[in-house]
Amino acid sequence: MTLAERVATAVDAAPIIDLHTHLFAPQFPALNLWGVDELLTYHYLVAEALRAEPKVTPEAFFALDKKAQADLVWASLFVRRSPLSEATAGVATVLAAFGLDPAAPDLREARAFFAERRVEDHVEDVLRLSGVSALAMTNDPTDPAERAIWESGATPDPRFYTALRLDRLIHASDLASELERWIARMRPRYLAISVNEVSAPPRAVLDACREHGLPFAMMIGVRRAVNPRLGVAGDGVSTVDLIPLERLAAENPDVRFLVTTLARENTHPLCVVARKFANVLPFGCWWFMNNPSLIEETTMMRLEMLGPTFVPQHSDARVLDQLIYKWRHSRRSIASALTRRYGAMPVPPTDAQIERDARALLGGIAKDWLGA
Ligand code: REL
Ligand code: ZN
DSSP states (O other): OOHHHHHHHHHHHSOEEEOOOOOOOTTSGGGOOOSHHHHHTOHHHHHHHHHHOTTSOHHHHHHSOHHHHHHHHHIIIIISSOOOSHHHHHHHHHHHHTTOOTTOSSSHHHHHHHHTOOHHHHHHHHHHHHTEEEEEOOBOTTSHHHHHHHHTTOOOOTTEEOEEEOTTGGGOTTHHHHHHHHHHHHOOSEEEEEESSOOOOOHHHHHHHHHHTOOEEEEEOEETTSSGGGGGGGOEEOOOOOHHHHHHHHHOTTSOEEEEESSGGGHHHHHHHHHHOTTEEEBOOOGGGOSHHHHHHHHHHHHHHHOSOSBOOOOOOSSTTHHHHHHHHHHHHHHHHHHHHHHTSSSOOOHHHHHHHHHIIIIIHHHHHHTO
16 A cells, blocks of 8 residues: 555544534434535535526525525536535535435435435434544524523433534623533533634633633634625635734633634644644634645644644534535545655654554544543
8 A cells, every 4th residue: 555545544544523513413403404405505505606696696595495595506506517616526525425416407316315314314324424423513502492402401412512602602791600501501522702803702711611621712713794695605704813812822821722713824823823832722624724725735734833733624514414525525635634744754654653643633632622
């Protein structure tokens, strides 16, 4: 076997802990999205279809029911054009993984296939096909639908870790007691927030992290509703000053920060911050960074600057089936970056070394940080 093949084998075999998704355990039935209509109405594809079909206004698109939206996206991005973007290529990968034709003229066959699946079997099959052993949800108790399920006493499948999302909860008037209440109810693996710019979080957040030994995840650089007509597809990006992150890490050495940035230009400064502060863990290639070329570049840079002490990727999946493509594609980019770095070593690595590194990068480091 060539070095590239040995690395690909080890990366394919390593169990994944997916640090950030928007998936829900089957115990949250209404929130657990799967199937071809959900795949095609993923907001990444909605943005691409509305760009390809300028005569369809966002308002007219969102007025359609889900099936009609999916038909429109399929016709526009898969029939009239080739699925060359990462989001469309992902759908093709998922369909092919289930033995469906990614070049079909319509969605009849795919819909019939998913209609016959039992959700319990589907969850098992997707986790197996994607190699994911555990994943973190995004749990927002201010969302009425989600909150109702928690209040009904639901306990998620243990492979679905909880992560308490603070984007809205942070505005609660009695934040400290809201945090206590939801930490007790959800037992999260970490607290998380997405932000445009970095600033110190309220004291109550850092206190809760310290008290419960939980990391604080910051997803940095998103500009919400740049084009509000597109709904969740309308968010943008900006480069961000990371000096406040250095201050936060320095002033709170007993708090661990999971950090991902949205702008390509922030990847390098984040590596430098992580070199200075062991309590900062760079993770994932978030959203607009979740493209094979950028994952490979980012993983190379992180390996060169940090060695194998970061989490190269998270899926950000919103639809269960996306785990298959997000991880198949990411594994290829990660394996390719690793192969290049091993190729630079004067003595070739042993299989045991490659396996150790692959297991750490795909799951081991996340497991240590989440106390799993
Ligand atoms: O967690 C987040 O803030 C983002 O990942 C989401 O807002 C975003 O819509 C997501 O689908 C991106 O992958
Ligand atoms: Zn996300």
